[in-house]
Amino acid sequence: MMFDKDIQIRGKHATYWKALSKGPANARDTSKSFKVFENYIYVYMLAPIIGIVYGHRGKIDSTNSKDTAGMLAEILIKNQSKLKYIYRLIMLLDDSEGLTKEEKLNRAFHEDDNEESTKAGLAVFHSYFLGGLEILYENFVERCITDEDYIQRMYEFVEEFKREQKIDETPLDINELLKSR
Known part of the structure; x- marks a missing residue:
């Protein structure tokens, strides 16, 4: 079965994961920095999508093996249908x-x-997760210091994504498509 066991990562990717999101309710966060994500599961769901869209796969790097991050099976099971959907897309x-x-x-x-x-x-899924973590960390932790930096970078990131994926250039007229049904 998929997404039904605790997961834990070590090293730089654990650091990235923690830097991007607020920790579990029982964890103390001594960082004063802005957190892009409310919790770990949101990062776990979005990072593989970012990784595959940008064609970036990461490899486990345990050089800083003291740092760890992870999630309990309970959280994964609660979000299993969404995770399986993302897995299938990947x-x-x-x-x-x-x-x-x-x-x-x-x-x-x-x-x-x-x-x-x-x-x-x-x-494969986890390699895209790690790659997506690297992209998100570079964009929202390394490049940002103030809250204004985060807001500006978030806007730029979304605009770059729209441009690269040609989202505004979709030839389909959604309204026409819906009317025809």
């Missing part, structure tokens, strides 16, 4: 392993009970 969009369309579809939708396939899929 499996369909990832081209790093040279899988055919059929193999991608099978990994995304038909192999949840195949331990070997799920393990490989989760490795």
